[in-house]
Amino acid sequence: xxxxxxxxxxxxxxxxxxxxxxxxxxxxxxxxxxxxxxxxxxxxxxxxxxxxxxxxxxxxxxxxxxxxxxxxxxxxxxxxxxxxxxxxxxxxxxxxxxxxxxxxxxxxxxxxxxxxxx
Numbered sequence: 289x290x291x292x293x294x295x296x297x298x299x300x301x302x303x304x305x306x307x308x309x310x311x312x313x314x315x316x317x318x319x320x321x322x323x324x325x326x327x328x329x330x331x332x333x334x335x336x337x338x339x340x341x342x343x344x345x346x347x348x349x350x351x352x353x354x355x356x357x358x359x360x361x362x363x364x365x366x367x368x369x370x371x372x373x374x375x376x377x378x379x380x381x382x383x384x385x386x387x388x389x390x391x392x393x394x395x396x397x398x399x400x401x402x403x404x405x406x
Contacts, residue, residue: 304332309339313353329357330364337361 308328316325329336337358344354 304335306335306339309336310343310350312336313340313343313350313357316357317349317353326357326360326364329361333361 312325312328315321316329329340340354340357344351344358346354
């Protein structure tokens with residue numbers, strides 16, 4: 289009797305072959321796989337995306353999983369762009385903050401003090 293060798297999702301994710309795409313699609317629907325399949329799709333997007341897009345055209349459970357993965361990848365890209373924009377704005381504000389503090393700490397002109405006393 290032959291026994292199937294069970295490979296953990298994390299170990300399977302280390303393999304970068306197009307034939308693993310359907311397996312990772314199936315795993316993406318399993319809660320026990322956590323985020324390993326999505327990370328795999330992000331890391332192997334160039335190789336996996338054409339296969340996933342082809343599978344997404346099918347009207348089957350795996351086609352639904354492929355469409356869900358494509359949506360998740362799109363959301364990840366959008367979130368990455370938003371995070372990059374926020375980091376850019378934060379860096380810009382951090383540059384401006386020391387300049388504003390330096391302007392506030394300048395000593396007053398003595399003429400302004402004498403005007404207030406009269």
